[in-house]
Amino acid sequence: MSETSTAALIHDVRWEIDYRVRLGRAWSRFMRGLRDRKLLASTCDHCDRTYLPPQSYCEACYEPITRWQECEPVGTLRTATIVYQGFDGGPQAPYAVGAIEIDGTHSLLMHFVGGVDLSDVDAARKALRGGVRVRAVWADERTAAITDIAHFAVAPAQP
Numbered sequence: 786m787s788e789t790s791t792a793a794l795i796h797d798v799r800w801e802i803d804y805r806v807r808l809g810r811a812w813s814r815f816m817r818g819l820r821d822r823k824l825l826a827s828t829c830d831h832c833d834r835t836y837l838p839p840q841s842y843c844e845a846c847y848e849p850i851t852r853w854q855e856c857e858p859v860g861t862l863r864t865a866t867i868v869y870q871g872f873d874g875g876p877q878a879p880y881a882v883g884a885i886e887i888d889g890t891h892s893l894l895m896h897f898v899g900g901v902d903l904s905d906v907d908a909a910r911k912a913l914r915g916g917v918r919v920r921a922v923w924a925d926e927r928t929a930a931i932t933d934i935a936h937f938a939v940a941p942a943q944p
């Protein structure tokens with residue numbers, strides 16, 4: 786018997802994963818900075834690329850990175866998506882996630898984007914278009930974790 790249907794198969798899968806992650810020196814320094822409301826980036830001495838999240842080695846020229854700098858917690862949203870189907874243990878849907886280029890850096894930080902009414906899909910898409918300016922909103926309680934930034938808020942449109 787051969788399968789001739791082209792309909793997609795559906796598998797029910799359940800994942801429940803507990804894990805512990807060693808962040809390494811660069812990410813540990815980055816997270817401790819977040820606890821202190823500081824956004825820290827690393828810059829390659831060889832090619833001047835600046836990474837945020839920081840890296841210990843340059844992904845462009847593979848040189849070790851030792852130079853650090855504090856960045857203003859503002860940047861440009863390069864792309865975003867709206868999540869309407871959440872998952873166990875995650876934030877309550879709907880929520881938006883974006884790729885943010887912090888000013889002065891050459892990489893993208895993935896984080897939640899807030900301050901946008903997600904109930905109106907068309908308006909939300911316009912509000913989350915690439916190129917809009919965003920600013921970090923710090924969490925009231927910080928624990929040296931990426932969630933020390935509650936989200937990035939879309940800056941009000943300029944008149």
Ligand SMILES: [Zn+2]
Pocket residue numbers: 829830831832833834843844845846847848
């Ligand atoms: Zn480099």
